[in-house]
Amino acid sequence: MTRPPAxxxxxxxxxxxxGVAELCYFTAGGVAIFGLPLYVTGPVGGDEAAAGLAFGAFALSALxxxxxxxxxxxxxxxxxxLLAGALLAAASLALIGVADDFAVIVALRLLAxxxxxAFFVAGFAALADLAPPARLGEALSxxxxxxYLGVALGPPLGEVLVRTSGFGLAWAGAAALAVAAAGLALLVGETRAGGPSDDGERHLIHRPALPITLGFLAxxxxxxxxxxxxxxYAVRVGVANASLVLxxxxxxxxxxxxxxAxxxxxLPPLALGAAALGTIALGLVLAASWPSPAGLLLGAVVTAVGVSFSTPAFFSAIFATASPSQRGVASGTASAAIDLGLGIGPILLGLVADPFGIRWALAVGAAVALAGAVWTLLLRRRSTVAASPATPATPAE
Structure with a gap:
């Protein structure tokens, strides 16, 4: 049954x-964030570049x-x-637990x-359906x-499971969480109001969102x-519990x-997005320039402050360019940046880390974030100049 408009x-x-379904899904992902690099460089016998490739391979199919x-x-x-995405994630995580070949692991990450x-795009489209327009930024927060609770709780959970009974238990626990996400998706129901789009929209890419998406990508x-x-990096600089940083x-x-929230x-979303990018760059510089437990933890804190505002800011700006019948396409376009970022980021920084070390990789990440901040400020300036005195600025401004 279709639910009424929010x-x-x-x-x-x-x-x-x-929200709870996404908590389960991303906690499963948090277990993988902790376990996958250690699994690839440990039992599988790969190096840092292989760890980066395995971590980011899912982005190729997702993109x-x-x-x-x-x-x-x-x-x-x-x-x-939502249902299909959660169940496919469960299958991928469960099968990694019995795989010891790097090529198989990469294939399973492509399945992930x-x-x-499926899960992420549908989740954000459902959120936009359910949220009152004036509270969309708050709803995104x-x-x-x-x-982010998944990112916070998943790694310690993964570490406990690995220490208790090895990597097999960690992957099985992550798969169980993804199954729970599928069950909760049934409680969400169908949030799309009305039938299929009838406005003639046939594009797979929401073109008005592309310039904004570049800032989000950075x-x-x-x-x-x-x-x-x-x-x-936590192990290298002497953090006692590697999962503490995450x-x-x-x-x-x-x-x-x-x-x-x-x-x-x-605040204007583009201005907030640029400030968030600058804060992320500062956090990565701190972590790279102060290779110690204190420096890494401080860098993680500052980076997290920037990240906490970046997604609501950029998604608010992107959804402001879309009609209700275009929310799925807009969500797909915006979240494609997530695939590129979480895919290109680990692969790019892995290629830097292998010959030069993780510190230089973090410095490259900071440079990318700073470039994104400059680009977003230019978009903000252009949109402000384009708005005439008699015409109020759009929400993306």
């Missing part, structure tokens, strides 16, 4: 069920399929893609990319807690590289999203 009430049962998933979400609804495309390249090598990172994002609705 009212001014934000915390509906469907909104809560969606291709996110725009398709967005179109399917607009045409057939959000719930089928299919899952990511709260909804993204599932992602934040994700930097963040993806940091996440891929945080546990390895726990602190995820915890700071969660606190900021709760404490400042309404900020994205009160």
């Amino acid at each position: 009212t001014e009430r934000l915390f509906t049962p469907s909104f809560i069920a969606l 291709v399929l996110r725009p398709v998933a967005g179109r399917l979400a607009d045409r057939y609804g959000r719930r089928p893609l 990319g299919v899952a990511e495309a 709260y909804n993204s807690l599932g992602l 934040s994700l390249v930097a963040m993806g590289g940091f996440l891929a090598f945080a546990s390895l 726990l602190v990172y995820g915890g700071v994002v969660v606190v900021c999203r709760l404490a400042f 309404r900020v994205p609705d009160r």
